[in-house]
Amino acid sequence: MNIITRALRSRLFVTGEIVAAEQVAPRMRRLRIAGQAVAGLAWTPGQHVRVLVDAPLTLRTYSVWQHDPTWECIDLVGYDHGADAPGATWVRTARPGQEVAFTKPEGKLTVRQGAPYHLFAGEETAAVAFGAMLRAVPADAAVFGAVEAEEGGDHLDLPRDLVRVCRSGAPAAGSETLVKAVAALDLPDAPGVAYLAGEARTIQAVRAHLVGERGWPRRDVITKPFWTPGRKGLD
Numbered sequence: 001m002n003i004i005t006r007a008l009r010s011r012l013f014v015t016g017e018i019v020a021a022e023q024v025a026p027r028m029r030r031l032r033i034a035g036q037a038v039a040g041l042a043w044t045p046g047q048h049v050r051v052l053v054d055a056p057l058t059l060r061t062y063s064v065w066q067h068d069p070t071w072e073c074i075d076l077v078g079y080d081h082g083a084d085a086p087g088a089t090w091v092r093t094a095r096p097g098q099e100v101a102f103t104k105p106e107g108k109l110t111v112r113q114g115a116p117y118h119l120f121a122g123e124e125t126a127a128v129a130f131g132a133m134l135r136a137v138p139a140d141a142a143v144f145g146a147v148e149a150e151e152g153g154d155h156l157d158l159p160r161d162l163v164r165v166c167r168s169g170a171p172a173a174g175s176e177t178l179v180k181a182v183a184a185l186d187l188p189d190a191p192g193v194a195y196l197a198g199e200a201r202t203i204q205a206v207r208a209h210l211v212g213e214r215g216w217p218r219r220d221v222i223t224k225p226f227w228t229p230g231r232k233g234l235d
């Protein structure tokens with residue numbers, strides 16, 4: 001890398017090194033990235049970074065599972081959706097010792113403090129942001145939600161109890177499994193705040209249920225599409 005490229009890269013990206021990689025579920029890998037620059041990052045739970053997964057400028061987005069300034073590290077958890085795509089390949093093959101460049105944390109999928117209660121719905125990719133957000137929800141605040149995964153073992157351990165459902169071979173895109181799971185939740189009569197993330201069509205269907213069938217105002221349904229079939233690096 002020449003001097004100009006290196007200077008440009010250091011302006012745009014934070015650089016760290018992978019210090020640990022752990023298979024936390026059959027299709028999910030936790031990657032710990034450490035370095036001096038990582039310690040100083042400002043991060044609100046739910047925010048994401050964009051990782052330079054391939055040269056020259058292939059970026060893919062991953063939520064920060066956890067940021068630990070003391071240990072100068074962040075943890076990402078990547079879902080290996082099985083395709084030969086840059087993000088999934090990076091998740092699958094990243095190893096300790098490897099340098100990683102990524103953008104500073106950003107994003108508006110964060111906990112709305114003071115909400116009457118919090119409702120979470122999404123699949124494997126969304127579970128990462130949800131884990132961080134659930135740690136930021138006050139302990140006495142009510143939490144509801146449903147998380148979908150391919151199989152039971154693919155669920156991440158989350159800090160609060162959400163209903164777990166499995167697709168078991170059904171498509172994650174436009175998932176009826178997740179919509180049904182949300183429809184079956186026994187929620188208070190009045191709306192709270194909903195956080196819907198993951199596959200775009202599924203999110204739309206869950207939002208349509210909350211707004212159309214449960215009468216939630218749109219402003220109380222926060223959505224963030226993470227991916228959808230046929231689109232690359234959705235963000």
Ligand SMILES: Cc1cc2nc3c(=O)[nH]c(=O)nc-3n(C[C@H](O)[C@H](O)[C@H](O)COP(=O)(O)OP(=O)(O)OC[C@H]3O[C@@H](n4cnc5c(N)ncnc54)[C@H](O)[C@@H]3O)c2cc1C
Nearest residue numbers: 061063078079081085086087088128226229230231232233
């Ligand atoms: C704000 C935000 C936060 C995100 N956080 C996370 C996270 O913490 N962990 C995580 O794993 N992902 C996360 N994602 C999703 C991730 O960025 C996408 O899945 C991304 O497309 C993966 O890149 P890729 O190179 O593997 O596939 P791409 O090249 O982007 O896409 C190629 C094709 O692969 C398929 N595809 C992509 N993603 C999936 C998927 N998840 N399941 C099934 N098929 C898929 C689609 O058909 C797509 O057209 C996040 C996305 C956003 C926008």
